[in-house]
Amino acid sequence: MTTTPINAPAASPASPKKLVFPKASFSILYGDRIYAAITFLASLSIFGIIVWLAVQLSQASGASIHKFGWSYITQSNWDETKDIYGILPYIFGTLYSSFLALLIAVPISIGSAVFLSELAPKWLRTPMTFLIELLAAIPSVVYGLWGIFVMLPWLKTHVMNPISHAHPHNKFALWLFDVFFSGNPYGPSMLAAGLILSIMVIPFITAVTRDILKAIPRSQREGSYALGATQWETISQVVFPYAKSGIVGAVMLGLGRALGETMAVTMLIGNQSPGTPTGISFSLFQPGYTMASALANKFTEAAQGINTSALAEIGLVLFFVTIVVNMAARLLVFYTAKDVAGGK
């Protein structure tokens, strides 16, 4: 840019001392506005995508929503030949497998987070954190592969077969077997899906919990130690209550992951209805479906029209469920972090 004087010398030849300012270049005059506009638009893309997702998925599943209404989520039939679609068993499968995953993952993750933030010596912290983060970097499909060829055979011979060959004698054990261990121990099952999901959410819950524990002011712990509390008492009675809602948020983030996890679950859950008439079974040995695995599995052979529309509606349901869970989780984490920061 050439800088021409604002006041040409010819205008005032009599006063040579007058200051001569360079004309502001285009980039100085408008650069910041353009900069603000471009970055603003880029950040708007987040809202754009979320709204676009919701609109497009509703549109794609319009035919199915119109035809089945609420019966779509209360019915257990998924019949391509009769064009009747209900996803109750899939919803159940999603919730049940995620519940199993959290049951295993929560104690392990919180334990690891406590170890990493409170107990581990400094030289161990970085490598351990790194290893657990690596666990999060392994893709779902690799977990599925590992699950099929390593975990399933092991589960079958060392867990499922012994349990299903055991003969319980008292009534309670019989009931327990009937509910949780009925069916043939073929391998692909709710148990396998729950286990692989737990492995996949552990690093998430651990990482978020560790961050929250780290944010708790030292003075809180020192106060507790000064009163004579042991390390565990400090952790359980001072640190945990302080971090409670944040940890709940971390667990819910893990839940959000587990609800939507597709590949590993598809490879291990069996994708078959358990033998019950409602398609719902609490048995850990029975195969099942989750919403995501049903979507991935049935999609390839879906016919155009209402069938595809019904599949898209699974996506829509999954979208809303995960968005609600995630929002709740983020708010919990956000407000805990804020409280903790404010309490310093």
Added chain:
Amino acid sequence: MVNNTTTVKPHRSNVTRRKIANRIMLTLCMLASVAAVTVLGLVLFFLISKGFSSINVKFFTQLPNHVDEKAGGMSQSIYGTLVLLGLASVIGLPLGILGGIYQLEAKGKFASAVRFFTDVLNGIPSIVIGIFVYAVWVAPIAKLHPGTGYSAFAGGFALGIMMIPTIMRTTEEILKLVPFSMREASLGLGATRWRTMWSVVLPSARGGVITGIMLALARIAGETAPLLFTILGNEFFVTHKVYGIKVPTLTAPIDALPLRIYNYATAVDPEQQRMAWAGAVVLITLILVLSIAARAATRGKVLEEK
């Protein structure tokens, strides 16, 4: 009775009990983290022991050979994954980095809403993104021209959407590390905000921003679920010529490493299963190299700034 014992009980035994409880719980915490790391060890061990032997030069240079799987390879899948990563970057990088800059510069309710929904978008399952791209891209094109629709473009679009929130968050985190005084100095010298960002903040955070990009790439390189709905997979290189130069045909179906692993892992042929393990080793190597390099880059950076 119970009350009596607790009040009469000498103080010391209580301390012993508390100490034992302490020891037990702390040990359990340690065991929990050992368990988590053990799982990682098991996964990596079996990957290497089962997959490493099937990796040879042919694996990287040949197309799948269903007559003799050992003679075949996955070159088209590796190539497809790289093409998809490139396409995803075209969408994800500019939007992600610019959005991250906005989150750094902007204050107020709207900016924190953006931050919040970035995290929410990050949590949306990849399969939902997949069915979305199917509905918005693949299905309409298939309606117009039957037999088409599944394409590298659609896959790249899906992965690009997944990249945006990841890059936004990491970019913001990294840019925050640049000392505020540097920005103040630049602004104080009369530089505009964009000039400050472009010439002061971004150059000093370059390593960190690249780290964020590599982590995002590592994350989407292994994604399979959205690809099921968008790229279909194939066993050839589909190319056409532009001015005599061979370029990939982006409107044609393309293959990807994770998709091929999924197809082979669920196949009955043991040879294909072996190929799946080999593919998994290559995929994991790609991802680990990306994330380890990313971490090494930031570590140097952070130390420098301190």
